[in-house]
Amino acid sequence: MLGKRVKPSKEEMAQAIRKWKQERGPKSVPQNLVRPSIPTDTIIYGDNIKVMRTFPNNYFDTIITDPPYGLKFMGKKWDYDVPSIKTWWECLRVLKPGGTLLCFAGSRTQHRMAVNVEDAGFILKDCIMWLYGSGFPKATDISKQLDKGHEREVVEVAGKSGSKRNSMAGDFAGGEYMTTAPTTPEAILWNGWKSHGLKPAYEPILVAMKPNDGTYANNALVHGVSGLNIDGGRINHNEPVKTTKRTKNTGISWNKENCGLRESPTN
Template sequence: MNYALHNGDCLDVLKGLPDSSVDSIVTDPPYGLSFMGKKWDYDVPSIEVWAECLRVLKPGGHLLAFAGTRTQHRMAVRIEDAGFEIRDMIAWVYGSGFPKSRNLEGDWQGWGTALKPALEPITVARKPLNGTVAENVLQQGTGAINIDGCRVPHGEQLRAGSGAIPCRHDEATPRSRAGEVSANARYTDAGGTNFAMKPGPRGGDASGRWPANLIHDGSDQVLQAFPQATGQKASVTGGEPSSTLRAVYEGLAGNRAPMAPRGDTGSAARFFYCAKASKQDRDEGLDGLDLKEGGIKNASGRGFSENDPHRKVMRANDHPTVKPSDLMAYLCRLVTPPGGLVLDPFMGSGSTGKAAIREGLHFIGIEIDAEYFNIAQARINNETINQEQLKKQQELFPAQIDQATHAVA
């Protein structure tokens, strides 16, 4: 696993990179919100920056770029104007945000100026292909997304300790209809060619659910928005209220085919989940750095001041918008071929680089701020050491390491 870090303006550094040399770009650029008065956040990146990103990407390479809800439109338009194809938008939904609202008083008490922030959009864009998707993937290794590598596991996989992506739900076996042919046969006989139709947990394969364009933080606030969805179909009793409803259950020969309950348990929030960056994740590998004021503790969002010293947090990593390594690892894996090269032109404190190294990928990071660059360098170097030690341990004790990994998962 190799990485190269550059402390400088991303536009200058990008111009020094070869054409079609990176496999993916996963980045958390400035949102253009003047966040906490930071000068680097005065605007979203220019078309010129995204054009350089397009140039250094291989044909079919994907770009994943975080944005703010107020400026997502500007981010996406500039990316598109630079020559990218906008493919989708992923929403990262969380419950820990707090509103920065000016609350009114007097006759207008109870009115304010802002909603509670609960999601960050991620623009999904792709450099135009050379030929068809199949041709591009064969030539470049880019152009498609890693569906099977990012499936959301169901309950049985989690209980088996498969080491799969974490999710907070449990699901029983798929529903079945008494007396009918197998699920595989139904799929084939129907002429299905889209493998999303194949039997297994709804939305995909038995190996897990199809990755969605929604990611959530697993918090109680978010899960409460998705009510429990236990079995919705019961066996036919013969007492259905209408002939129309009864006809739904009629077999070809007029015999009723009782429908077994679906048996689904858990909420409808069956998506990949990742909470915001923890203190351990933020500060891992930074033991030698001084602690600094790094933001404001979680608050109710009503009647507090950002300058209140009791709400300040002392951190080695004082970057104000640190993304969790687990989330960045998932995104890197989604759009980067195995052993590929990930670029982050707005590296910040290095979460993308840390994640890429963990995933066994190569990485190029660019950061203009010297203090954040030093933090990123320390975090990524620490992850590299961790992965090298893990590799050596696996070579010496492969069976024991495999068992320990599954036990932790």
């Protein structure tokens, strides 16, 4: 006869979770495998997890990485998925408490990257957006698909000056780009409609941190890392900053103190 199932208490659940993390989480590296101090600007070639395991705990101040995005690029095995939690466990181990992780990610798979980073023990703090205008949209023209087998009239030919993309599959010939008009009624109806391949114009950078050892102030004194040097990233300028007077109803104005700009020292 089966006994009645007893629901574990919150304390028992907490103990089980702690035990699981101890067994499955990042482990300390034996001292005989610890890599001695290395100079800065050093490139080490090898498997990332195996290389990280040669470093002691709390070794690095910051981690800046551009890992695979999990886009299955050209069917390559190395891009089959975003890095696993196991990889981020090692990153968490070698990073000092309070250290910052900047992780580039793909616009389509950033959510998967963020979940694994957070599940490994990092605290997600923000996201930096790297914006660029050089991306080229790779979308399928639905109108042209409907006109397949029909001749389309060329209504415009772009000049040969400027950037040439002869290596791209499409209506490029000798550096010229040909714009064609739809032929069939269905193609006319769907002219201008394309697949979901929007122009690539941004790349997210996840901003995460290893939990502090106490307060930010304590972490700075004990481990030598804490937060971000915001003032160190301000933009110098030589133009005088225009300030406005505050009134009771205007709220906070954009002024010299809070605009984020810093006057360059005069010679």
